[in-house]
Amino acid sequence: YFKVVTKFQRLSILVFIVIALLLRFPHTAQGFFAFTSDQGRDLLVVADILKNHNLTLIGPTTGLPGIFYGPWWYYFLLPLQLISGGNPQIIALIFSTLGLLTVVGVFVLVKKVTSNFYIAFFASTISAMSQSFITSSTQIWSPSLVAPLILVYIFSVAQILKKHDTKWFLLLGISLGLIFDSEVAYGLSLIFATLTACIIFHRSIGIKNIFKIIFPIIMLSVPRILFEIRNEYLISKSVIAWLTAPRVFQERLGFFERVINRVELMFNSFSQTFTQSSYQIGLVSLVLVIIGLYLARKKLSKDPLFKFLITIIALTYAFFVAFPDAVWDYYLVGLPMLMLFTISIVLKSVKTQNYAFYLFAPF
Numbered sequence: 001y002f003k004v005v006t007k008f009q010r011l012s013i014l015v016f017i018v019i020a021l022l023l024r025f026p027h028t029a030q031g032f033f034a035f036t037s038d039q040g041r042d043l044l045v046v047a048d049i050l051k052n053h054n055l056t057l058i059g060p061t062t063g064l065p066g067i068f069y070g071p072w073w074y075y076f077l078l079p080l081q082l083i084s085g086g087n088p089q090i091i092a093l094i095f096s097t098l099g100l101l102t103v104v105g106v107f108v109l110v111k112k113v114t115s116n117f118y119i120a121f122f123a124s125t126i127s128a129m130s131q132s133f134i135t136s137s138t139q140i141w142s143p144s145l146v147a148p149l150i151l152v153y154i155f156s157v158a159q160i161l162k163k164h165d166t167k168w169f170l171l172l173g174i175s176l177g178l179i180f181d182s183e184v185a186y187g188l189s190l191i192f193a194t195l196t197a198c199i200i201f202h203r204s205i206g207i208k209n210i211f212k213i214i215f216p217i218i219m220l221s222v223p224r225i226l227f228e229i230r231n232e233y234l235i236s237k238s239v240i241a242w243l244t245a246p247r248v249f250q251e252r253l254g255f256f257e258r259v260i261n262r263v264e265l266m267f268n269s270f271s272q273t274f275t276q277s278s279y280q281i282g283l284v285s286l287v288l289v290i291i292g293l294y295l296a297r298k299k300l301s302k303d304p305l306f307k308f309l310i311t312i313i314a315l316t317y318a319f320f321v322a323f324p325d326a327v328w329d330y331y332l333v334g335l336p337m338l339m340l341f342t343i344s345i346v347l348k349s350v351k352t353q354n355y356a357f358y359l360f361a362p363f
Helices: 005-020 026-028 038-052 070-083 088-114 117-129 131-136 143-162 167-178 184-200 207-220 223-229 234-244 255-275 281-297 304-320 335-353
Strands: none
Touching: 005 026, 005 088, 005 117, 005 184, 026 088, 026 184, 038 088, 070 088, 070 143, 070 234, 088 117, 088 131, 088 143, 088 335, 117 335, 131 143, 131 184, 131 255, 143 167, 143 184, 143 281, 143 304, 143 335, 167 184, 184 207, 207 223, 223 234, 255 304, 255 335, 281 335, 304 335
16 A cells, blocks of 8 residues: 555655654654653553553553553553663653554554545645644553554455455444553443444344454453452442442533534544644634545445544543543544544545536545
């Protein structure tokens, strides 16, 4: 998918790679990166695992008493700790490298999905410049893993919609399980949305195949299950306690207030991704996307990947409307990538219509 014909296309690829480099590496190389008590705690735990071989069945706390992440974040950090010799700046540079590879991955996968070099260039440039992507690739924290994992998620879905090969269902389940262990609130919403979407699109996916998705999620949860058994089901009891009496960290919102609040949160995620948080430009961009949806509605209605992704976004919104607690920005950490691919498909569909004037003329 890197096959290009013209010097202009080669230069275009170099442009978004250089942009991604300049917006990620210089500040980190000079020591300007977040290193708070959370990062210090995680690296100390990893150092203890390496030195004393104290393997753990759980990861960091979620912020709610008695509810923990799985241990995979710590085990992901293990080789980075070895490579860096415990130097957090080197680990931060590795995360910047992961962010750069994610930008390249966006180009490759969007080109595969749309078969259009210029739409792939557009998407990769957005991911190179967007504050949403830059922030997640310059911090040593588990939500930084969500963006590359969402790429795996989208690739798996695209493959499943073409052929029902077991390996793609398993890969989808692995990506969901790891996303859940990287950002629990967003991971839970994505698991809910994905399984619900699979039921909605059962004719394209097959109900029986849903169990192939669930199996890896359960397997990745085995360490926590063992922790539960050894500790008198501490996590389960804490979850039940929270469900029966949710501890709300901000002003408690009624249902209709949450409906409006979650729209604002998702619009903020959209504007941060595509317009560097400009409300006015974000609003104009959203209107253009809606017009594009209308113009290409017939073609989009026949595109299975578009229908699946737009359903996932809608179900994610529904999940957080039902969620009674505070919803912080990083709870929506995977949305920018989903929006980017959804809009890329819209661009492709608008481009292939026989209109005298294309709404998105440059692409």
